[in-house]
Amino acid sequence: GQSLEQPSEVTAVEGAIVQINCTYQTSGFYGLSWYQQHDGGAPTFLSYNGLDGLEETGRFSSFLSRSDSYGYLLLQELQMKDSASYFCAASGGYQKVTFGIGTKLQVIP
Amino acid sequence: NAGVMQNPRHLVRRRGQEARLRCSPMKGHSHVYWYRQLPEEGLKFMVYLQKENIIDESGMPKERFSAEFPKEGPSILRIQQVVRGDSAAYFCASSPPGQGVGEQYFGPGTRLTVT
Numbered sequence: 001g002q003s004l005e006q007p008s009e010v011t012a013v014e015g016a017i018v019q020i021n022c023t024y025q026t027s028g029f030y031g032l033s034w035y036q037q038h039d040g041g042a043p044t045f046l047s048y049n050g051l052d053g054l055e056e057t058g059r060f061s062s063f064l065s066r067s068d069s070y071g072y073l074l075l076q077e078l079q080m081k082d083s084a085s086y087f088c089a090a091s092g093g094y095q096k097v098t099f100g101i102g103t104k105l106q107v108i109p
Numbered sequence: 110n111a112g113v114m115q116n117p118r119h120l121v122r123r124r125g126q127e128a129r130l131r132c133s134p135m136k137g138h139s140h141v142y143w144y145r146q147l148p149e150e151g152l153k154f155m156v157y158l159q160k161e162n163i164i165d166e167s168g169m170p171k172e173r174f175s176a177e178f179p180k181e182g183p184s185i186l187r188i189q190q191v192v193r194g195d196s197a198a199y200f201c202a203s204s205p206p207g208q209g210v211g212e213q214y215f216g217p218g219t220r221l222t223v224t
Contacts, residue, residue, distance in 0.1 A: 031211045042200060042218055043152065048211035087151060091210045096165055097142070099152040 002026040002090050004100035011106045012078055020073045020103045022088035030091040032064050032071040037102070038084045046073070046086075075105075083107045111136065113203050113216035114183075121222045128188040128195070130219045134203030141184045142202045142213060143169075143176060152200065157210075158184060191223045 004024045012018040022032065031050035035043040047055050049064035049071060061074040075082055085102040092098065114133040122128050134141050139159055144152040154168040158178035169176065173191075178184040188195055198220050202213040 033211050033213075035215075042215040043202075045212055045214060050211060089152075096157065096167070097154060097210045097213070099144075099154070101151040 002029075002092050002096075002098040004088055004090055004098060006086075006088055006100045006103045008101065009104045009106070011108060014078055014080060014107055014109050016078050017074065017076050018078060018105065020075075020086050020088075020105070022071045022073075022100055024069050024071075024088075024090045026069075026090055026092055026098075028092045029066070029069075032062070033089040033091065033097070034060075034062050034073045035087045035089060035099075036084050037087065043087065078107050080107050080109070113138075113201060113214050115201050115216035115219050117219060118217060119220045119222070121224060122191050123224055124192060125190050128191050128221055130186040130188075130199050130201075130221070131183040132186070132201030132203075132216055133183040134201075135205075135214055137205055138203035138214070139206045140204045140210070141178050142204075142210075143184075143186050144200045144202065146198045146200060146218075155186070188221075191221075193223050196221055196223045 006022045033048045034046040037043045047062040054063045059076045064071040085104050087099050087102045089097050089099045116131050141158045143155040146152050156169045156176045157165040173189045175187045198218045200218045202215045204213045
């Protein structure tokens with residue numbers, strides 16, 4: 001099976017940078033994904049790391065270290081609209097995906 | 110290219126009734142996943158299907174729940190004899206063939222309320 005840990009809540013100031021960490025324990029691991037979900041909305045795909053290293057997409061970057069079973073999502077130049085829940089998700093064997101409990105990010109002025 | 114479509118968006122059922130939730134994946138996507146989400150909680154995997162095949166249903170309760178993805182038409186998640194504990198948001202996601210499960214696209218969800 002797989003389990004993931006991420007902080008439940010994070011608060012950051014508008015314009016700042018925030019990093020959301022995710023550690024995982026898996027039996028069979030292919031990669032780590034990140035999703036954003038606003039209250040009452042559907043999860044939206046942000047990024048996927050199949051290999052170690054940093055993936056950058058605009059203001060968002062995601063990092064994976066397989067040797068440390070660790071990844072993070074980095075959000076730069078925070079905007080109020082970035083207030084949402086962020087989920088890391090581990091892809092494992094047989095096409096199964098396990099989601100973390102989510103990190104609720106609050107961006108304050 | 111239309112996104113993942115789910116209907117109904119909201120569904121109210123009385124205890125003991127049946128709930129049918131429908132999901133049409135994005136065009137060209139052949140993998141469908143169903144998840145359940147309770148308020149303030151994460152997404153719980155239920156089932157993974159490809160056309161006419163259930164690949165993994167390890168997250169789905171063995172009783173009262175079933176899922177299908179026929180050759181023609183949407184994927185359907187069926188809950189028989191609903192109970193109050195079934196009240197949740199049910200999301201469907203799809204991914205393209207060969208892409209792996211790392212990149213999934215979600216529908217707007219069906220909010221099921223059991224009274």
